[in-house]
Amino acid sequence: MKYLSEYRNLEETKKVLDEIHKITTREWNIMEICGGQTHSLVKNGILELLPEKVRMIHGPGCPVCVTPLNLIDKAIELLEQGVIVCSFGDMIRVPGSKKSLLETKALGGDLRILYSPIEAISIAKKNPDKEVVFFAVGFETTAPANALSVLHAEKEGITNYSILASHVLVPPAMEAILDDKFCTINAFLGAGHVCAIMGTKEYYPLVSKYKIPIVVTGFEPLDLVQGIYIAVKQLEEGKYELANQYSRIVKEEGNIAAIDVINKIFEIGNREWRGIGEIPNSGYVIKEAYRKYDAEEKFNISTIKVPENPNCIAGEILRGIKKPNQCDQFGKTCKPSNPLGAPMVSSEGACAAYYHFSTNLID
Amino acid sequence: MDIENIGFETINLGHGSGGELTRNLLDKIIFKTFSNPYLDQKHDGSIVKIEGEVAISTDSFVITPIFFKGGNIGELAVHGTVNDVAMCGAIPKYLSLAFIIEEGLKVSEFIEIVQSIKKAADESGVLIITGDTKVVERGKGDKIFINTTGFGQVHPKANISVHNIKEGDKIIVNGFIAQHGMAIMSEREGLEFESTIESDSTNLNFLVNDLLDVFGDKIKLFRDPTRGGIGTVLHEIANDINKGVFLKEAIIPLEKQVAAACEMLGLDPMYVANEGVFLVVVDPSVENEVLNVMRNHKKGKNAAIIGEITNEHPNKVVMESLIGGKRIVSPLVGEQLPRIC
Numbered sequence: 001m002k003y004l005s006e007y008r009n010l011e012e013t014k015k016v017l018d019e020i021h022k023i024t025t026r027e028w029n030i031m032e033i034c035g036g037q038t039h040s041l042v043k044n045g046i047l048e049l050l051p052e053k054v055r056m057i058h059g060p061g062c063p064v065c066v067t068p069l070n071l072i073d074k075a076i077e078l079l080e081q082g083v084i085v086c087s088f089g090d091m092i093r094v095p096g097s098k099k100s101l102l103e104t105k106a107l108g109g110d111l112r113i114l115y116s117p118i119e120a121i122s123i124a125k126k127n128p129d130k131e132v133v134f135f136a137v138g139f140e141t142t143a144p145a146n147a148l149s150v151l152h153a154e155k156e157g158i159t160n161y162s163i164l165a166s167h168v169l170v171p172p173a174m175e176a177i178l179d180d181k182f183c184t185i186n187a188f189l190g191a192g193h194v195c196a197i198m199g200t201k202e203y204y205p206l207v208s209k210y211k212i213p214i215v216v217t218g219f220e221p222l223d224l225v226q227g228i229y230i231a232v233k234q235l236e237e238g239k240y241e242l243a244n245q246y247s248r249i250v251k252e253e254g255n256i257a258a259i260d261v262i263n264k265i266f267e268i269g270n271r272e273w274r275g276i277g278e279i280p281n282s283g284y285v286i287k288e289a290y291r292k293y294d295a296e297e298k299f300n301i302s303t304i305k306v307p308e309n310p311n312c313i314a315g316e317i318l319r320g321i322k323k324p325n326q327c328d329q330f331g332k333t334c335k336p337s338n339p340l341g342a343p344m345v346s347s348e349g350a351c352a353a354y355y356h357f358s359t360n361l362i363d
Numbered sequence: 364m365d366i367e368n369i370g371f372e373t374i375n376l377g378h379g380s381g382g383e384l385t386r387n388l389l390d391k392i393i394f395k396t397f398s399n400p401y402l403d404q405k406h407d408g409s410i411v412k413i414e415g416e417v418a419i420s421t422d423s424f425v426i427t428p429i430f431f432k433g434g435n436i437g438e439l440a441v442h443g444t445v446n447d448v449a450m451c452g453a454i455p456k457y458l459s460l461a462f463i464i465e466e467g468l469k470v471s472e473f474i475e476i477v478q479s480i481k482k483a484a485d486e487s488g489v490l491i492i493t494g495d496t497k498v499v500e501r502g503k504g505d506k507i508f509i510n511t512t513g514f515g516q517v518h519p520k521a522n523i524s525v526h527n528i529k530e531g532d533k534i535i536v537n538g539f540i541a542q543h544g545m546a547i548m549s550e551r552e553g554l555e556f557e558s559t560i561e562s563d564s565t566n567l568n569f570l571v572n573d574l575l576d577v578f579g580d581k582i583k584l585f586r587d588p589t590r591g592g593i594g595t596v597l598h599e600i601a602n603d604i605n606k607g608v609f610l611k612e613a614i615i616p617l618e619k620q621v622a623a624a625c626e627m628l629g630l631d632p633m634y635v636a637n638e639g640v641f642l643v644v645v646d647p648s649v650e651n652e653v654l655n656v657m658r659n660h661k662k663g664k665n666a667a668i669i670g671e672i673t674n675e676h677p678n679k680v681v682m683e684s685l686i687g688g689k690r691i692v693s694p695l696v697g698e699q700l701p702r703i704c
Contacts, residue, residue: 004622010613013686045688089629093697102697115628221686336696347629357690 007220008044016225017049020232024051028235029184030228031177031320033170034191035062035348036219042353044221054232057184057320058353060173061191063138064090064346065318066273069308071166072096074301075135078164079109081299084127085164086112086120087135088142094345097306101135117149117163124153124161133295136163140194143167143284144258147265150286150293164295165286168271170194171202172282178210182321187231190216192223192246197262199254203242211240218246265290274342275308275315312341317350324354331355374468379498392474393494396481401457401492409492411457416517418453420444423510429476432546433561434638436509437479442564442638443589444513445487449568450585450641452521452575455487459512461495465504476507487566489513518572520579525603527583532672533650534608535643537570537657538665539563539618540593541625544635548628556627560620563639570662574643577656584644591695593642594633597670597680598694600644610670610682610692633682634695644672 006012032038038058041047047056060066073096079085085101092101092113105111110130114120117134124132136146146163153161170191177183190203195216203214213234217227227245234241244250262284271283286294296302308314311329316322324330324343334340336352343349369391377384394402401409422443429436441458448455460480464473484491542563549558567587574582588596593615601608617632625632639662645653650668657663670682680692 004619004626008685010686043690044684044686045690046686047688049686049688221684221688356693 031057032189033059058350060318062348065342162295167284187213314341324351397491418451420447421512437476438483440509441483444511448513448515449571452523453515455515463508518575522580537663541632541635543638565639581646592634607676
């Protein structure tokens with residue numbers, strides 16, 4: 001656990017921050033893709049330590065935030081039908097159209113909070129007379145474990161297990177953001193953990209098509225300031241390259257075994273992003289051969305569709321067009337205890353990060 | 364202590380009926396274990412004498428699992444209430460003890476819990492003077508719930524009130540935070556992970572008493588940050604007095620293994636529950652002396668001055684991060700939830 005000391009080192013971080021101040025001559029907008037990075041930036045107070053000219057724009061990389069509202073309603077419907085629904089923790093408080101998974105649990109639903117979908121397989125084995133569904137949300141990072149759970153179920157002949165999948169992919173989202181006419185982003189910090197799985201190769205086409213620096217970056221304070229430094233340096237020198245700050249974890253080819261597992265179960269298809277809308281070829285859908293593990297097919301819930309709360313500007317937040325504190329509802333009608341949208345709930349949501357940690361709210 | 368066979372392996376509804384089975388359970392386990400002149404009268408209640416002002420505090424314990432690394436629900440039920448009475452600036456003297464047992468609890472487990480209660484009460488210097496035992500149907504409880512109410516004599520030199528706190532007062536913590544919550548978390552179903560983290564559940568009343576003996580009204584406030592952790596309690600203090608709290612993350616005592624477990628599960632140690640931790644707000648004229656007394660006591664070896672009260676940013680807790688940035692520490696909203704990735 002060296003990263004707890006090395007990558008949170010005051011002197012080292014300060015050195016890099018000083019360098020950023022030295023080389024910055026113009027205004028730059030840099031988007032960190034991942035919600036984990038947003039939280040680390042705010043929680044460590046990095047935003048206030050950067051030069052005023054370097055503005056961080058918070059990206060869409062919060063799996064909870066981009067999971068469509070109707071999918072949450074589908075999970076709730078399953079809970080109400082008596083299915084054991086297993087979920088990652090920060091999904092359960094996100095409001096559906098009427099209530100959250102947590103509220104449905106209080107009304108008698110059998111909801112289990114897990115750290116790994118493989119545990120859901122054990123639950124399915126222990127409860128052969130019940131159906132067990134894993135709420136498989138996330139980016140490329142969580143896809144291998146979710147796919148692996150299906151392979152386990154197949155291998156062990158478990159028929160009472162399926163997944164409610166909503167996997168989304170980072171590169172198509174970056175492209176959608178760059179194509180937006182309001183986009184002001186000059187460089188990206190790439191999502192370190194997504195790249196740990198997928199590698200860095202798929203980002204080269206984006207770098208050359210949009211002439212934009214992409215720096216694959218980690219999550220600790222020192223990682224983040226190093227990533228920002230590399231991005232600012234390229235921008236100041238008029239360069240646009242793919243750089244890898246997180247090379248202690250991320251290899252160019254990614255994690256080949258994990259990619260193989262993903263490709264066995266999933267194929268690329270269209271996906272709806274909460275707050276953004278449908279993006280072509282932006283997610284994983286379950287392959288035909290594994291459809292019997294697809295909860296949407298198994299329980300005939302694919303028709304559930306619900307509208308978003310019109311007062312929530314999550315879409316603009318997720319595309320980096322507005323900051324959380326520029327929302328009229330922020331901290332007033334919308335709080336973590338009464339969220340209008342997912343970014344106020346998730347531990348990776350930009351609104352929650354601002355609400356919980358940001359000193360902007362001190363006065 | 365020897366407890367003779369009560370003839371049952373599990374507790375059933377009959378043990379809460381008030382009849383012979385109840386009497387059997389009480390006589391052979393409860394009265395035998397906790398025997399003292401007040402309890403031995405076996406009356407509906409007890410009559411006790413406490414001089415001067417009296418501090419009273421009650422708490423219910425519903426923890427799962429009931430046995431965990433470093434303790435069980437029984438000693439927790441004693442420490443929790445003893446500490447709450449102590450936080451009022453009082454010397455805990457007596458406890459009431461009430462059980463709600465779900466039928467099917469193993470008698471051996473019940474005996475282990477009762478013995479832990481006895482040990483913790485003896486160590487804390489309190490007597491169990493009255494109690495109650497109820498049994499509920501299977502599915503209507505979670506093995507065992509315990510309620511304790513504590514009665515203590517307010518220390519003659521104590522003047523504990525959040526309203527005595529002034530700008531510049533220092534905030535001291537007695538030791539490592541987040542141990543209890545992470546010990547419990549490591550044994551929760553579905554989250555089990557290998558660790559040697561133990562609950563820090565312990566009685567704090569003697570250290571509190573020592574501090575009041577020496578420093579009297581220079582001690583402004585004691586608080587034990589159980590549920591919600593130190594983040595939530597400090598936020599409450601800031602709100603109560605309409606002042607700010609300023610903390611330095613680098614000084615807050617956090618054991619490496621606990622820090623790593625929090626990282627792994629995506630939890631913030633500022634909000635993780637404690638059972639053997641307390642915060643003291645003191646006049647700055649005695650901060651170092653208080654720290655010395657605490658560090659020389661076995662319940663305060665790792666004490667540290669973690670922050671101070673300020674007139675800046677009223678109602679807010681602001682923490683300087685390890686890398687010199689600033690963040691606010693907002694109160695915990697619901698339960699801390701593990702993250703996706």
